[in-house]
C-alpha cells in the first residue's frame with residue numbers, strides 16, 4: 001500500500017491498532033517493562049508500600065528511548081544471577097563457569113567473542129573492532145588521546161557548533177593538553193538562520209575550507225537536538241580524501257539506525273548504552289577502532305618492543321595471558337579491546353549483556369524497517385490535514401525541525417513549539433501519561449523505539465499532544481495568526497503496510 005496522504009482514516013485509533021496487528025516485531029514489546037500511568041505518578045518506588053494501592057496497569061506512552069531506554073524484563077533475571085554469584089562464590093565468580101550462568105565469569109564478562117559479536121552486529125563492525133568499556137565521554141577522551149596527533153601544520157579539530165556539551169568540552173580539553181588555543185576548534189554552523197540542520201554539502205564545504213590545517217573531525221551520527229542522521233559514509237570518505245582522521249559520537253545512532261562502521265572506513269567511534277541500547281542509566285558504553293588502527297606488530301628493531309597506536313593504557317588492555325604475571329610489560333591486545341583500562345563493572349556489564357540478548361532476537365535491518373514506519377506514522381499524524389470537523393488546525397502551533405527525508409533521520413522527531421507553549425504542553429503530556437523529553441526553550445523530542453513502541457503509542461501521543469495544545473491555546477491566543485508552520489521539504493516515505 002502506498003503512502004495514504006491526507007487519508008483521514010489514519011487518525012483513527014483502530015487504524016493504529018491494525019498496523020500493530022501486522023507488525024512482525026510486536027512480540028518484542030513483551031521483553032520490556034513499560035511503566036504504567038500509575039507507576040509514573042507514584043511517590044514511592046515500591047508498589048506494595050504500606051497503604052498504597054497497586055493502581056491500574058494502564059501503560060504509559062513512553063517515547064523517550066532517545067534519552068533513557070526502558071528496562072528489558074531479562075535484566076532483573078541477569079542482575080539477580082550476578083548478585084547470587086557474588087553472594088555464593090565471592091572471588092570465584094571471576095573464574096568459575098557456573099552451569100546456570102547467563103554471562104561468562106567476570107574475568108571475561110565482556111569483550112569475549114559473543115559480546116563483541118553482538119555489539120559488532122549493531123554497529124556494523126568486526127568483532128575485534130569493538131570494545132564494551134567505560135562511558136561515552138571517557139571513551140571519547142581515550143580515543144582523542146590516540147587519534148588527535150596535531151602537527152605544526154595540521155592541528156585543528158572540526159566539530160559542529162551545537163555539539164553535545166560533553167564533546168565540546170572534550171575537544172577543548174585536548175587542544176589545551178597540546179597547548180593549542182581554543183580557536184583551533186572549528187565549529188560548523190547551520191548555513192541558514194531558519195533551520196538548525198547541517199546539509200552534507202555544507203559540512204563538506206567547511207571541511208574543505210579548513211582542510212589544510214585540520215587534524216581531526218568529530219561529528220555525531222545522529223544529532224541529539226534535531227535528530228538529523230549524518231551521512232557518515234560520505235563525510236568519512238571525504239575526510240579521508242583530504243588525509244583527515246574522523247570519529248563519530250554515536251550516542252543517538254547506536255541501536256537506532258543500521259551502521260556499517262567497518263565498511264564506511266570510520267577511524268573511531270564511541271557510544272553509550274542507555275538510550276536505544278536499554279542497558280540502564282550510565283551503563284557501561286562502547287567504542288570502535290577500525291582494524292587498520294588496532295594492529296599490533298613488532299618494531300623492526302626488536303628492542304623497541306611492540307608497535308601499535310599509542311593509547312592511555314591500563315592492565316585490562318594488556319594480553320590476557322600475561323595480565324596476572326605482574327611483569328609490567330604492556331602487551332597490547334590487538335583491536336579495540338586493547339583500549340580497555342580497568343576490569344569492568346560486572347553489574348554494569350551484566351545489564352549490557354541482558355540488553356544485547358534482546359537485540360539478538362532481531363536485526364538492525366528489521367528494527368529499521370519498523371522504525372521508518374513508526375516515525376513516518378508520527379510525522380503524518382502531525383502534519384497531514386486533520387479530518388473535517390476535528391476543530392482547530394493545531395499545526396500552526398509547531399514545526400518539525402528533524403529532516404523530512406527518512407534517510408536523514410532515525411526514530412526521533414524534534415518538534416519545535418511556538419514560543420511560550422512548552423511548559424504547559426509538557427505538563428499536559430505528563431498528566432496524560434505521556435513521556436517525551438524537552439530541549440529548552442521550545443523543543444520536544446519524540447522517539448518511538450521500534451523494540452517496544454507501537455503504532456498505538458504514536459497515535460496516543462498525538463491525541464494527548466493535541467489536547468495539550470488546545471489547553472495551551474487560550475494562553476497564546478492563536479486566533480487570527482494563520483499559516484501552517486509545518487516544514488516543506490522532502491516527502492516522507494510510504495509507511496503503509498507493516499512488513
Ligand SMILES: Cc1ncc(COP(=O)(O)O)c(C=O)c1O
Nearest residue numbers: 135136137164166224249251272
Ligand atoms: C550526543 C551525546 N554525546 C555525549 C553524551 C554524554 O554521555 P555520557 O554522560 O554517557 O558521557 C550524551 C549524553 O546524552 C549525548 O547525547
